[in-house]
Amino acid sequence: MNYPNGKRAIKHSLAPKGKTKTDFSNRGMSLEEDINVTNEHYLASQTAVVHKKPTPVQIVNVDYPKRSAAVIKEAYFKQASTTDFNGVYRGKYIDFEAKETKNKTSFPLSNVHQHQIDHMKAVQLHGGISFLIVKFTPLDEVYLLPAQDLFVYWDEQWQGGRKSIPYSYIKQKGSLIPFRYQARVDYASVLDKLYF
């Protein structure tokens, strides 16, 4: 076979036939999908019970055709009042939001909403563990930032502070989450070090 494009030939040699489905590298999968895969693995391996909450939808009109499933004909996306993920790990309540950014140097606070911060503060108040998982997509780096370190920048933005968290701060205060074959965003290993 002829590959006029050298790059393509190289790519092909690195990814042999049948590799596509078993290729567990981060490419092509969103952070959310990676966390879902991780949570499935955690559940199956009896590590933790964590689920993503369904997208909240305001249902307006439902059709009930005879002998078949109800069809939602009109509905609208609602803003979530909490974070996306919660569950139990080693007896503790854990609760987190996951966000990816195309930025390399900072995480824009506009990715997070006030009601999510309020929720995370309430969780911490009641003894739960709350944190943010941030992926810097161009760097392929995923960090766990404890909620209290997020609050510092969140609260300061209203007193003239900056509207984003510098990458350097997240690197310093947060923890790099390792990528593993099945636990693609292995946040539990980071929680082990931080909270147990």
Next chain:
Amino acid sequence: MNYPNGKRAIKHSLAPKGKTKTDFSNRGMSLEEDINVTNEHYLASQTAVVHKKPTPVQIVNVDYPKRSAAVIKEAYFKQASTTDFNGVYRGKYIDFEAKETKNKTSFPLSNVHQHQIDHMKAVQLHGGISFLIVKFTPLDEVYLLPAQDLFVYWDEQWQGGRKSIPYSYIKQKGSLIPFRYQARVDYASVLDKLYF
């Protein structure tokens, strides 16, 4: 004023003007609504952080009209893979399902699904507190039944056991949940006695 209908006059005298909106009796509200009101009160009074999970919906078709919100045009209800409610109370992860029955003498197990039982077992395994809230609507009685006492009947039904839990068992193993003005299903007071 003349009330040709005696009943209406009596009703009126029992429900003075403006009472409608502040009438917090159980009548007319579903168990789920009562629990949502309770959870709002728990959140506001810094008692607990517990939310109902959104109904899971499989979205098939979304319309994005210009200058207005996206409209979901076709979607289907999905079966939930977990229980309906979870959150954190006094540092512990809590997780429960709420069901009402029109029966007076037993709770039919068909109200619960295998995947919910699996989820509750996983929660207990990881040190969370899991339970069922059952309302016997004709009796206006609401019980908290710890998950392990539900499992007994659930598992036995596959070995020729009965397909429902007798009211007497729930009364004995469970705890009657008190009704309070704001905490309409005050399950936290029951958890205090059982787990703390």
